Amino acid sequence: MTHKIAIFDTTLRDGEQAAGVCFDVADKLAIARKLEAMRVDVIEAGFPAASEAELAAVSAVAAAVGDSTVCALARAVPSDVEAAARALETAAQPRMHVFINSSDVQLRQQLRKERDQVLAQVEDVVAQAHAYVADVEFSPMDATRADPGFLAELVRVALAAGACTINLPDTVGCALPDQIADMIRRLRSAVPELVQRTISFHGQDDLGLATANSLAAIAAGAGQVEVAVNGIGERAGNTAFEEVVIALKKHGPWLGVETDVDATGVYPLSRLVAERSGMAVSDNKAIVGGNAFRHASGIHQDGVLKARETYECVDPAWVGHPVGTEIVLGKLSGRSGFLARAAALGYELAGARAQEAFDAFQVVADRGGVVGDDQIRSICASQR
Numbered sequence: 001m002t003h004k005i006a007i008f009d010t011t012l013r014d015g016e017q018a019a020g021v022c023f024d025v026a027d028k029l030a031i032a033r034k035l036e037a038m039r040v041d042v043i044e045a046g047f048p049a050a051s052e053a054e055l056a057a058v059s060a061v062a063a064a065v066g067d068s069t070v071c072a073l074a075r076a077v078p079s080d081v082e083a084a085a086r087a088l089e090t091a092a093q094p095r096m097h098v099f100i101n102s103s104d105v106q107l108r109q110q111l112r113k114e115r116d117q118v119l120a121q122v123e124d125v126v127a128q129a130h131a132y133v134a135d136v137e138f139s140p141m142d143a144t145r146a147d148p149g150f151l152a153e154l155v156r157v158a159l160a161a162g163a164c165t166i167n168l169p170d171t172v173g174c175a176l177p178d179q180i181a182d183m184i185r186r187l188r189s190a191v192p193e194l195v196q197r198t199i200s201f202h203g204q205d206d207l208g209l210a211t212a213n214s215l216a217a218i219a220a221g222a223g224q225v226e227v228a229v230n231g232i233g234e235r236a237g238n239t240a241f242e243e244v245v246i247a248l249k250k251h252g253p254w255l256g257v258e259t260d261v262d263a264t265g266v267y268p269l270s271r272l273v274a275e276r277s278g279m280a281v282s283d284n285k286a287i288v289g290g291n292a293f294r295h296a297s298g299i300h301q302d303g304v305l306k307a308r309e310t311y312e313c314v315d316p317a318w319v320g321h322p323v324g325t326e327i328v329l330g331k332l333s334g335r336s337g338f339l340a341r342a343a344a345l346g347y348e349l350a351g352a353r354a355q356e357a358f359d360a361f362q363v364v365a366d367r368g369g370v371v372g373d374d375q376i377r378s379i380c381a382s383q384r
Contacts, residue, residue, distance in 0.1 A: 002258045006224040008042040009035050011273060013073055014238050015228035018279060025057045027276040032061045034272055036068045038265040042095060044071040048087035049080040055087045062091035069093040076100035076125040085132040095135040098126055102140035102154055104147060115150055123157050130162030138163040144175040144183060152190040165198040165224060170213060173206030177216035184220040200224035203239040205231055210239035215247060218257060229273040230281055242266045242287040246314055266319040287319060294326045298334025301327050305340050331365040345373060347380035357383045
């Protein structure tokens with residue numbers, strides 16, 4: 001038996017907080033429609049209180065998307081809730097996401113309020129949000145650095161005021177997987193009424209642990225994870241959509257979970273977000289990087305030519321990769337890779353001719369860089 005994990009995509013909200021990214025309405029609609037087509041559960045469309053233009057963009061997404069829940073972010077401030085409510089008026093499945101600081105360092109240095117003031121504010125504003133929409137999510141920001149007792153108090157107040165989902169953010173990306181799991185287990189024990197609601201986790205990637213932390217949260221009982229395509233977002237970014245979706249496809253049976261996401265849209269979605277955000281995907285990026293399914297080492301090339309799974313844990317077809325497994329010839333390539341590419345180009349080499357051609361290939365390859373098809377043809381033609 002497996003249970004479903006909801007995928008909450010925040011590319012259009014927290015992803016847009018990446019320095020230099022600015023999605024216009026057309027960008028948000030294109031990305032939102034692709035997410036909806038992939039059966040993503042929740043699309044966080046933006047932060048309506050930021051500006052009238054942002055409110056209009058969120059409203060456009062809300063009107064265009066019918067199958068996925070459309071979410072709008074709001075600080076625990078009445079005017080933010082009003083703006084979010086306006087933006088969600090046409091949403092078929094609206095959600096409001098209310099947040100407030102929860103760690104002592106943020107309460108003291110940024111919010112400059114006492115704990116009792118914050119508790120009262122959460123009670124009032126979550127109730128206000130719930131008066132507009134049935135589906136309210138509450139985030140105690142910086143939850144991983146909050147006092148556990150106060151965190152539990154905040155969650156109890158939010159649940160009593162109408163919150164359906166409690167999202168636990170690792171806002172500065174400082175936690176370890178075991179710490180995330182421990183936080184969720186302790187909170188479930190301290191607030192038994194959470195059994196009726198959904199626990200969510202939002203990870204930042206400052207230590208490169210966002211995906212690992214998200215999987216630890218799921219293993220500890222989280223029913224939702226918050227992600228962004230290509231991992232874009234504030235500072236080092238958010239938990240990467242593609243990493244979590246494919247990790248759950250790979251390890252879902254072991255974890256006892258599944259998602260509804262159509263993973264074959266992952267690669268096209270990644271390219272769409274890279275284009276619209278202006279943030280290129282690095283070649284060594286997991287799942288969607290240019291080198292994710294390319295093999296340059298002779299040992300690896302020999303293995304994947306015999307059976308793809310010898311050196312790939314993910315089938316490129318899972319993510320809708322247009323090329324799939326690729327052999328890249330260079331100075332580390334072996335005979336198997338060279339002869340396989342030569343055969344693909346129409347040159348069947350054997351015996352001494354094969355060795356002579358490979359020797360000539362190595363001379364070219366040792367000069368550096370990728371040896372392209374035209375060079376392979378030239379080498380093979382000289383052996384006729």
